[in-house]
Amino acid sequence: MAGGSLATLAGGRISASAGAGPARYRARVGLAWPATASALDEEQRRLAALRPEPWRPPGGPGSGLLVAGCFLAFARGEQGPGHAGDRGWAAAAVVADGTGPTVAAACLPCLAAAPYEPGRLGLREGEALAAVVVALEVRPDVLVVDATGRDHPRRAGLALHLGALLDLPSIGVTHRPLLATGAAPGPEPGDAAPLLLGDDVVGAWLRTNARARPVAVHAGWRTDADTAVAVARACLGPARTPEPLRRARVLARTTRAHAEGRTRQPWRDPLR
DNA sequence: GCGACAG
DNA sequence: ATCTTGTCGC
Numbered sequence: 001m002a003g004g005s006l007a008t009l010a011g012g013r014i015s016a017s018a019g020a021g022p023a024r025y026r027a028r029v030g031l032a033w034p035a036t037a038s039a040l041d042e043e044q045r046r047l048a049a050l051r052p053e054p055w056r057p058p059g060g061p062g063s064g065l066l067v068a069g070c071f072l073a074f075a076r077g078e079q080g081p082g083h084a085g086d087r088g089w090a091a092a093a094v095v096a097d098g099t100g101p102t103v104a105a106a107c108l109p110c111l112a113a114a115p116y117e118p119g120r121l122g123l124r125e126g127e128a129l130a131a132v133v134v135a136l137e138v139r140p141d142v143l144v145v146d147a148t149g150r151d152h153p154r155r156a157g158l159a160l161h162l163g164a165l166l167d168l169p170s171i172g173v174t175h176r177p178l179l180a181t182g183a184a185p186g187p188e189p190g191d192a193a194p195l196l197l198g199d200d201v202v203g204a205w206l207r208t209n210a211r212a213r214p215v216a217v218h219a220g221w222r223t224d225a226d227t228a229v230a231v232a233r234a235c236l237g238p239a240r241t242p243e244p245l246r247r248a249r250v251l252a253r254t255t256r257a258h259a260e261g262r263t264r265q266p267w268r269d270p271l272r
Numbered sequence: 273g274c275g276a277c278a279g
Numbered sequence: 280a281t282c283t284t285g286t287c288g289c
Contacts (some may be wrong), residue, residue: 072279072280079281081279088280116280118277125279125280146280148278157278178278216278279280 031134031165033127035113040123041154047164047221048155055169055222057142057231066103067235068094068140069244070133070162072125073252074112076260086112088125089259090132091252094140095244098234102247104138107255118178121147122158129158133166142223142231143170144244149220149228150202151180151195163221171228172218173242177203185214189236192217192229201225206232212240 034040057065070092078086091107110128117123133143148157149172156164157178163170180195185205195203195216203218203225217232219225235242241249 074279074280076281082280086280116279118279121279121280146279151278153277159278172278174278176278179276218278 031130033113033130033165034123037114037117037120037123040120044122044152044154044156044161047161048150048152050164052164052222054224054227055142056227057234063097065097065142065234066094066138066140067098067142067144067231067244068092068133068136068168069144069146069235069242069246069248070129071146071245071248071252072110072129073249073256075256081116082112082124084112084114088112088128089252089255090125090128091248091255092129092132092136093244093247093251094136094138095235095247098231099237099243104136105247105251106132106135106137107251108132108135109259119153122161126158126161129162130165133162133168140168143168143220144231144235144242145170145172145220146174146245146249147218148172148174148178148203148216149218149223150200151178151197151216151218153179155197155202157218157220159218159220161221163223169222169227170220171223171231172203172216172220173232173245174216174218175213177216180216190233194225204229208232208236208242209238209240215240215242 075087094104114123145159149160159172182195185191185193205214237243
């Protein structure tokens with residue numbers, strides 16, 4: 001596991017140093033992340049117009065597909081859209097075959113670059129997530145992001161943006177769509193139903209657990225809705241959340257608990 | 273004009 | 280995202 005450096009760096013440049021050990025994947029430096037709303041909007045429009053070579057996962061289970069999930073946990077206590085400078089922990093985990101062993105993981109402390117605003121999630125947490133994926137010592141085949149992809153006002157949500165920046169096929173998995181709509185999927189794990197934005201199929205509802213609400217799966221960088229569903233199905237485990245994303249979330253929250261444990265805020269009675 | 277709106 | 284209480288099930 002790598003750690004130690006701050007994920008949000010000066011000048012809008014992204015870098016992260018990998019930890020000790022034989023690094024099969026080296027951090028790259030010089031990746032830029034938009035620093036203003038107008039710059040992000042412009043980049044989103046540019047990326048949405050590109051037509052990169054479509055990617056499909058090779059083979060089936062056992063083909064060795066390396067699926068990374070990434071997640072950013074913010075400090076406990078604050079609610080609402082938040083503010084620039086909010087403390088957080090960005091984590092990533094690479095899972096063999098989607099549900100197998102974790103072959104690499106990283107977690108970095110970070111500072112939010114902006115408050116949350118629908119359509120501009122990337123302004124708040126994009127730079128930190130990019131840095132933590134870069135910090136992984138194993139380069140994954142595909143990236144799963146807790147964000148939308150083509151389901152976006154400019155057709156380029158954070159899942160697509162991260163994949164494009166990092167040159168990795170990507171999909172998104174969220175609790176609900178941003179703009180897209182669609183009928184509910186069937187009751188069996190793996191059942192899917194299309195999510196539409198205008199005339200475009202931008203993702204799908206996917207049932208991951210027989211007793212849980214479906215998740216929204218999103219087409220991202222070099223992936224369409226069908227490919228996104230195929231990747232998400234390869235990540236079906238015991239929980240509602242696909243395994244790579246769940247493991248990244250556990251790592252981020254565990255690191256947060258460790259960091260906040262020493263500086264625990266006093267308990268506030270919710271009735272007062 | 274008003275509300276909705278990934279995390 | 281984070282906040283909560285209660286409830287069900289292993």
